Amino acid sequence: MGHYETLQELLLKRAIVYPNSEPHGPVAGFYDYGSVGSEIKRRLEGEWRSFFLSLGDNFHEIDSCLIMPQSVFKASGHLEHFKDPAAVCGKCGTKRKADELMEEALGEKFEGLSAQELDELIKKHKLVCPKCKSKFKGIEPFTLMFPLEAGAAENKAAVYLRPETAQGPFTAFKREFRANRERLPLGLAIIGKAFRNEISPRQLTIRTREFTQAELQIFFDPKAAPEVDYKSIKKKKVLFALPGKKEKSMAIDEVKKATKMPEFMLYYLAKDWEWMEYLGLGKCLRLAQLSEEEKAFYNKYHLDLEIKMPSFDKWVEVAGFHYRTDHDLKGHQKVSGQKMLVPGKDYNPHVLELSFGVDRLVFALLDTSLKEGKEGWYFALPPRLAPFDAGVYPLVNKESLPEKARAILQTLRGDGIKVFFDGGGSIGRRYARADEIGVPFGITIDFDSLKDKSVTVRDRDTQKQDRVKISDLSGYLWKRKSV
Ligand SMILES: [Zn+2]
Structure with missing residues (x-):
């Protein structure tokens, strides 16, 4: 069984990720996080929040609606532009993302090509429908937004599920700016759901129709760049x-020379990199700058953060770094008629967007940490992102070992350590079960524990065992889990 198949099996078996509404027959592109998966996701979101909000004194988190009025998306350009070219099968009507078809067939990227270019390429390379092997009849634009209606028939409003969290900060800018004493830079972050009616959702949670983003919009005065510690x-x-070039190791200062990006943007780019290192993903990460054809038309700089995923053996985008200039505020100003200017000046703040796909990050963590050990497959997750800090195991279910174990469990919980109790089966089986969901430590209470007031702590990755005094246990675990 390949890496991807093993991963898929473990995700389902251990209730990490599974299809939504399974008993009813799931719709493609919708996944639930189970008891284990949602804890990993919550922890990741918590880490993101504390890392990015601490990057600026005037950075804040907001929580805005998933449903927004049509005019928001007129202002953002989504109504007009947020469409994918779909190749349509002439016989069975199957639609496939055209650039993806090309990529699969030829192994290179085809993002940003026009419908006509894609149509010609598909004909030239004689690509056929993956389902019925017939010819494609042509390319159609496919709208990626989910339309909805709010209210009753006579006064209903056209609304949409948001396709990105970013429009929340843009529409909240004016109020937040005033409430935060009209200071720039102003950072507004959202962690929340977004929705895209993908033509071909696939690869588990890599491309879904409902997904979670963690995005930070940094509003700044383009004529007075924010001060940052570039030297650091x-x-x-x-x-x-x-x-279009192959990746190579470069210092940020060399990136500056090659891209002409301003220092304050490079600072945040370096912070993006540091955050990925913090997750343990630094070794399989690259920054890819998009070409003029590939990048969104309103982005002055557009880079992807990509992870080499073992499951697909290729680079997969997990985050984006976008200098959106004044595109957003200008658009909202124009459509809404409300001014959104730098105080005392006649231009709009510019926006640097740090955008992360939370589901892709969770996937990357699981995919890159999946290892085969002596006892079977396990996730070598960084302790700070594991679903539990430790399992607590009485060696046997007799004498007073289970009671002692439960008392330790309660003490650890009181000290803010996330633990679970497992008294079933051989100790080896219990270790293996915990390894399978990435629990970094196992605490075993044995007969000696009653005498020497100590327990054995087993390390998931090295399988080394430490003897630790019960009175020191919380401190020991806090220290070891914070890496
Ligand atoms: Zn077909």
Whole structure:
């Protein structure tokens, strides 16, 4: 069984991720996080929140609606532009994302090509429908937004499920700016759901129709760039791919020379990199700068953060770094008629967007940490992102060992350590079960524990066992789980 199949099996078996509404026959592109998966996701979101909100004094988190009025998306350009070219089968009507068909057939990227270019390429390379093997009849634009109606028939409003969290901060800008004493830079973050009616959702939670984003919009005065400690990051090495080039290791200062990006943006780019390292993903990460054809038309700089995923053996985008200029506020100003200017000046703040796909990050963590050990497959998750800190196991279910174990469990919970109790089966089986969901430590209470007031702590990755005094246990675990 390949890496991807093993991963898929474990995700289902251990209730990490599974299809939504399973008993009814799931709709493609919708997944639930189970008891284990949702804890990993929550922890990741918590880490993101504390990392990115601490990057600026005037950075805040907001929580805005999933449903927004049509005019928002007129202002953002989504109504007009948020469409994918779909190749339509002439016989069975199957639709497939056209650039993806090309990519699968030829192994290179085809993003950003026009419908006509894609149509010609598909004909030239004689690509056929993956379902019925017939010819494609042509390319159609496919709208990626989910339309809805709010209210009763006579006064209903056209609304949409948001396709990105970003429009929340843009529409909240004016009020937040005033409430935060009209200071720039102003950072507004959202962690929340977004919805896209993908033509071909696939690869588990890599491309879904309902997904979670963690995005930070940094509003700044383009004529007075925010002050940052550039010196502290200029020597930082990153793996960088210039448009159309192969990636190579570069210091941030070299990236500056090659891309002409301003220092304050490079600072946040380096922070993106540091955050990925913090997750333990630094070793399989690259920054890829998009070419003029590939990037969104309103982005002045557009980079992807990509992870080499073992399941697909290729680079997969997990985050984006976008300098959106004044595109957003200008658009909202125009459509709404409300001014959104830098105080005392006649231009709009610009926006730097740090955008992360939470589901893709969770997937990347699981995919890159899946290992085969002596006892079977397990997730070598960083302790701070594991679903539990430790399992608590009485060696046997007799004498007073279970009671002692439960008392330790309660003490640890009181000290803010996330633990579970498992008294079933051989101790080896219990270790293996915990390893399978990435629990970093196992605490065993044996007969000696009653005498020496100590327990055995087993490390998931090295399988080394430490003897630790019960009175020191919380401190020991806090120290070891914070890495
Ligand atoms: Zn077909």
